[in-house]
Amino acid sequence: GAGVQVTVAEALDRVLTTVDPPLSDLVEAEVRRHTELLLRSTVVALEPGAEGLTCVLRGPDGERRIEVDAVVLAVGVRPDSTLLVQAGARHQKGALLVEDTMRTGLPDVWAAGDCVAHHHLVLDGPAWVPLGPAANKTGRVAGTVAAGGRARFAGIVGTAVVKVFDLDVARTGLTQAEAGPEALVTDVVHRSRAKYYPGGHPMTVRLVHEPGGRLLGGQLAGREGVAKRIDVLATALHARLGVGELAELDLSYAPPFAPVYDPILIAAQRALRTRAPA
Amino acid sequence: GAGVQVTVAEALDRVLTTVDPPLSDLVEAEVRRHTELLLRSTVVALEPGAEGLTCVLRGPDGERRIEVDAVVLAVGVRPDSTLLVQAGARHQKGALLVEDTMRTGLPDVWAAGDCVAHHHLVLDGPAWVPLGPAANKTGRVAGTVAAGGRARFAGIVGTAVVKVFDLDVARTGLTQAEAGPEALVTDVVHRSRAKYYPGGHPMTVRLVHEPGGRLLGGQLAGREGVAKRIDVLATALHARLGVGELAELDLSYAPPFAPVYDPILIAAQRALRTRAPA
Known part of the structure; x- marks a missing residue:
């Protein structure tokens, strides 16, 4: 886009795995309209190049080196909950398990935002879906309850x-x-x-x-x-x-x-x- | 719009009375950005003009004559239900009252579309809201039931x-x-x-x-x-x-x-x- 030549290296075998293949196929076609897309490919090294950087990619056809001006890494997210987990808070693969008041179970400790597993209304159980709206809403609930007010988080449906x-x-x-x-x-x-x-x-x-x-x-x-x-x-x-x-x-x-x-x-x-x- | 000079004569004192004034005020401002809007004004006569038509308008400031190329009349709608009303069908101000199977109460007569009062789920009663989606849906229900199938119309909320x-x-x-x-x-x-x-x-x-x-x-x-x-x-x-x-x-x-x-x-x-x- 905008005259910049872009190469996208995706480690998985399809893009946007948060939707099913019929939809991610449409996304893949749209990405290919604007960039060079390499699937099952990872960046294994970044080296100083002639003018910018040399990016070393490894994919199904072996290794490839491309000269680039900039590299944008998007390697996913993970809950940063070590402090509370070490203090004994309940969690599921690192995502903190909280009540609908955002209480962690540890005395006087509430947790909110992307480090928390939210109640998923379709699953009727906790799910780690770290997105902005629930992070905002759970922050309000935690703050309200911590300050002595009444609030509860209704849950997410994963939108x-x-x-x-x-x-x-x-x-x-x-x-x-x-x-x-x-x-x-x-x-x-x-x-x-x-x-x-x-x-x-x-x-x-x-x-x-x-x-x-x-x-x-x-x-x-x-x-x-x-x-x-x-x-x-x-x-x-x-x-x-x-x-x-x-x-x-x-x-x-x-x-x-x-x-x-x-x-x-x-x-x-x-x-x-x-x-x-x- | 598109270089055509347009005058809108509205008989009521505001435009789009299907929404409340705070919203219709926004619509009025938008109409005024693109046309000359005359409120409380009606077309009382159309006469042959020098080149096109002379449109005679009557409004709060008296009578006004404008030369126009074309007149578009939008004078509202009314259910055309005389045939069934004369045959004894139940109605409310001309809008036919039907069951959720679109039966009129007259033997072997179903009614659907804009001539029918639909069940309004918020009012929990019949309302005449003649719009395309319900006209389509009720036509399907009437056709299905008339052909011996099972169907019912769930109702509208007036969207x-x-x-x-x-x-x-x-x-x-x-x-x-x-x-x-x-x-x-x-x-x-x-x-x-x-x-x-x-x-x-x-x-x-x-x-x-x-x-x-x-x-x-x-x-x-x-x-x-x-x-x-x-x-x-x-x-x-x-x-x-x-x-x-x-x-x-x-x-x-x-x-x-x-x-x-x-x-x-x-x-x-x-x-x-x-x-x-x-």
């Missing part, structure tokens, strides 16, 4: 959105990978606007649901209208709506913003007819 | 969105005017994107709610992210969430799409502290 060049990708609830083999998936591609209204784009919707209709999660990808559409599914998860109730929602319609049946309604209607593979 | 030049305006549930004097309103203006991310716009949110916290409706206006954000409130109305539960939703956050606390969450947090005027 996230990211802009990858011109593609917006969002998820909430459980992916197929997270929901396990019993879960059903329903995929649709529908228009983001009325057919005759200019400027629309295809929108990909995946719903993850139980054979009995319970909604477990959803994923969206498209060039517009993704970020706040995922919030309809997030709200449905909070309210424990099934795909039948999802199909009945009175969602907004006007030609610049949606087809008369919103892509979410189309997906929910389809999900009602999705059967487990024989 | 609508409209694009007025560059301003998007949406509503769901009840407006303050519709909810009556006991209802509380909470108004906030918040950013559509993270503060530091370019291209954001102010977003106006109005929540209409009961003193006990029950959500009755919502309205949004802004230059982006309105249409599908209203659907979060529509989903909340379907699920009968209160403003406390609304404030707890795990909504999507990324700087291009929302602040870390979405404007809906900010409004819901504020609504929890809104008290009836003394």
